[in-house]
Amino acid sequence: MKLCCAVAVAVAVLVLALCSQGDSQTAVGPDKCCFEFYSKKLPANKINAYKMTRADCPKPGVILTTVGNKEICANPKVKQIQAIIEKIDNLFGTQTTTGAP
Secondary structure, X not given: OHHHHHHHHHHHHHHHHHHHHHHHXXXXXXXXXXXXXXXXXXXXXXXXXXXXXXXXXXXXXXXXXXXXXXXXXXXXXXXXXXXXXXXHHHHHOOXXXXXXX
């Protein structure tokens, strides 16, 4: 009887593992979520790209990429961040992830 329960538990764990891997492969957007936001002022000329976090992240965020390739999580509701996003969109025509046109 114990062997039967152990096999059932092992099968259940395997099924859950396969299901969760399948869900992660269908996610769209960056691999990261923002859990804390950068709170200092950011010079717009030091940001060359951005990407919005996925809809399944706990809170909406934007990942800004600096000219030195550093990623910074920011709050997309802040006016300064919105201005940076608008500047990048105007420069490159649409949302970018690499900073290249």
